[in-house]
Structure formats: structure tokens, C-alpha cells
Amino acid sequence: MTAEIVSVGTEILLGQIVDTNAQQIGQLLPQFGIGHFWRQTVGDNLDRLTEALRLALSRSDIVFTIGGLGPTQDDLTRDGIARALDDELIHDPEIEAHLRDLFRHRPEAWVGSQLRQAMRPRCSTPLPNPNGTAPGLICEKGGKTVIALPGPKGEFGPMLEGPVRDYLARRTQGGAIASRVLRVCGIGEAAIEDRIRHLIDGSNPTVAPYAKIGEVHLRVTAFAASREEAERMLEPVAREIREAFGPAVYAEGSQTLEEVVLDLLRGRRATLAVAESCTGGGLGHRITAVPGSSDAFVGGLVTYSNEAKARLLGVPESVLSEHGAVSSQCAEAMAAGAARALSADYAVSITGIAGPAGGTEEKPVGTVWIGSYGPGGARSARFLFRNSRQGVRERAVQQALILLRERLLEG
Numbered sequence: 001m002t003a004e005i006v007s008v009g010t011e012i013l014l015g016q017i018v019d020t021n022a023q024q025i026g027q028l029l030p031q032f033g034i035g036h037f038w039r040q041t042v043g044d045n046l047d048r049l050t051e052a053l054r055l056a057l058s059r060s061d062i063v064f065t066i067g068g069l070g071p072t073q074d075d076l077t078r079d080g081i082a083r084a085l086d087d088e089l090i091h092d093p094e095i096e097a098h099l100r101d102l103f104r105h106r107p108e109a110w111v112g113s114q115l116r117q118a119m120r121p122r123c124s125t126p127l128p129n130p131n132g133t134a135p136g137l138i139c140e141k142g143g144k145t146v147i148a149l150p151g152p153k154g155e156f157g158p159m160l161e162g163p164v165r166d167y168l169a170r171r172t173q174g175g176a177i178a179s180r181v182l183r184v185c186g187i188g189e190a191a192i193e194d195r196i197r198h199l200i201d202g203s204n205p206t207v208a209p210y211a212k213i214g215e216v217h218l219r220v221t222a223f224a225a226s227r228e229e230a231e232r233m234l235e236p237v238a239r240e241i242r243e244a245f246g247p248a249v250y251a252e253g254s255q256t257l258e259e260v261v262l263d264l265l266r267g268r269r270a271t272l273a274v275a276e277s278c279t280g281g282g283l284g285h286r287i288t289a290v291p292g293s294s295d296a297f298v299g300g301l302v303t304y305s306n307e308a309k310a311r312l313l314g315v316p317e318s319v320l321s322e323h324g325a326v327s328s329q330c331a332e333a334m335a336a337g338a339a340r341a342l343s344a345d346y347a348v349s350i351t352g353i354a355g356p357a358g359g360t361e362e363k364p365v366g367t368v369w370i371g372s373y374g375p376g377g378a379r380s381a382r383f384l385f386r387n388s389r390q391g392v393r394e395r396a397v398q399q400a401l402i403l404l405r406e407r408l409l410e411g
Helices: 020-032 046-059 077-084 093-104 112-118 153-171 189-195 227-248 257-267 282-288 306-313 317-322 328-342 389-409
Strands: 002-008 035-042 062-066 089-091 119-121 124-127 136-141 144-149 176-185 206-212 215-224 249-252 272-276 297-302 346-352 367-374 377-384
Touching (some): 002 020, 035 046, 046 062, 046 144, 077 119, 093 112, 112 119, 119 124, 136 153, 144 153, 176 227, 189 215, 189 227, 215 227, 227 249, 257 282, 257 389, 272 282, 282 297, 282 389, 297 328, 306 328, 317 328, 346 389, 377 389
Parallel strands (some): 002 062, 062 144, 272 297, 272 346
Antiparallel strands (some): 089 119, 124 136, 136 144, 176 249, 206 215, 346 367, 367 377
């Protein structure tokens, strides 16, 4: 059995809102062994919506629609479904009675357009919506099913996890999908694909790489008769990936790099401080976003100017005058100074040229030095990130976490 999602709304196409509802459906489908191969987004236009639904119905058993069930003229999902299924829209007096009863207890006045929500395809069964006005719909005709869900998060979530989940449980028999995500840092996507091409080319389990900033996520997915059997099929593939990339596999599941770093610090009963220049506190933000980070993180200093680097971190004036703020010498002095100023066991520093101006032939825009301090003293590494100002900053923060993890793994 296969499913497809059609999200409805011009505001999604224009990027005014992020469609997280489709993500929630995508996470639910594997629990019932339902394949999900396509997803569409279409604006508030009846002809284009009908075309999208007909295409989805031509290749999928179940089609989910999200949004477009409200009372206004641009809420066209009911009309599009009726057209795509070659069905007629009918007025449902029970839905109207429910709507009128709702508005008797609401401060806003009843307007005639609310009756649009009482229209539904003849082949449909309404789904109750205790958190809003528009009912959902399950439409079944010709061996195909369309499940129409409201767009607002507070209405969509309870309906999906309630009556829709119950419907899918009744509808599906046997088969389950299980998946794992292995997170790899410090190795590029192309290099990863080259090393495990035979796994990526497999059909069951499948391995799909997803490139992130400074890391790659490998999603391993298996289909089997039961969840337990699918989980067993995942293990040999996951083990082969771990063996192929060794310590570069920093986590499995949803654990982030900053969470892993904090766990390593806790395991050593060690503390961390950071000193930042071009990233302006981005590294400290990533770390403190983790609940309980105060167990290991003592604080950070944003030293943007040379004067601040000298006064707060003790970077020698000779380093700044002879080598400049973007140098290995400055990065190491910043890391050592942060550890000293905040009485931390480990420290990380970032100093660079994020752009768009300020670069030279010797130190072009994107040049970043990352320093670290710990047992054995200070060290540093140079990077050149070819990206926008924000991209340089994000990559510098990610690389600082990667280097810190590597240092912590040394013991």
C-alpha cells in the first residue's frame, strides 16, 4: 500500500509558512507499513489542485490532503477532491447543525460562508474536529482513498493521531517499516557515498544519505512482516556503517553533536568554556540549547574587538600586532585565555573573517581559525569556508564542535 501527501496553500508555495504537518504524516506512515514515495504542494487554485489530486490518485492508494477545508472562497480542497474522484458535493445537515451550535457559544457572529464547511463529497465520511470548525474527511471511491485534514496545527495533530490513526490501523494488515539514522561528522557526502555505494544501491534495507552542515545523516530503512523483523534487518547494515566510518559515526538516532560533546564532558567530569569572535555567540547558543548543559558548560566570552581579546582573554598585544586576530597564535591564546578566565578544563575558540568584506589575498573571506585547549595545552586548525556570512558562521560553529569532540575522544 502506498500513500501520497498533497499540501494545499499558496502561503506554503511562497515560503510564508513551513509545512511541518506533512512531516508528521510522513513519520506516521511507516508505522503501518505504508510506502510513501511522492509529495506535492499546490496553491489555492481549483484546476491545479484537481490536477495534483488526479496525479496522486493515479499512482497511490491513499492520498492525504492538508489544508483548504475552511469557510473562505480559497478553501477549495472539498471541491478538488469531488472533481478528482468524479463525485458530487452534497450538503450535510448534521455538519451544519454542529457548526451552528458551535457559533452559539462563540463571540464571533455567524456568517453564511461558514456553510461551505458543511459541504462534502458524497463518498466521504466526516471526521470530528473538537478543536476547530472544519471537519476532516475520509473519501473512499473506486478502490482509492482521500483523507482530508485541516491545516491548523492544533486541529491537524489531534485528528491525525486520533481517528486517522485508528482508520489506518483498521485498513492495513501486516507489514512494517523500521528505520535508524546514523550521524557521521567530518567526512563529506561524496566520500561517504563512495565508501558504502553497495549499501546505498541495496533495495531492502535501503540506505539514504542526507547532507547537513558539517555532517551527513544516513537513514537505514527496512520493510518486513513485523516491526521486530524489520529492526533485525537493520542491525547488520548499521554495524557495517559503524565499522566503515569508525569514530566519525558520532551518534545514532536524534542525538545532536552538541549533546554528544556534553555527554563526553560529563563522563570526564570536565568543564568547558568558549571564546568567540566572528560567530558572535553561536557556539555558546548551540551548547546552551541543550537542557542540562550547565552540568559541563561554565560560560563563554564574545570578544569581537582586538581590545576585548587582549583585555578579557589575555591575548598578548604582540600576537595581535604581528599575526593578527585571524591567526593560529590568536586562536590558541583565546582558547587558553577562556579556560583561564572561566576556570574550565577545556576551551574552544573561533576567530575568522565571515565577510562579505574584510578579506585579503593572504586571508580571504571565509578564513577561520579554531583553537582548543585541554590536557597538553593549546592547538589550532585553519579552515576556509566558501559561503555566505551566515554560512561561514554556521560552519565554523559546527567544525568547532567536531574538533572538540575529537579532542575529548583522545582521553
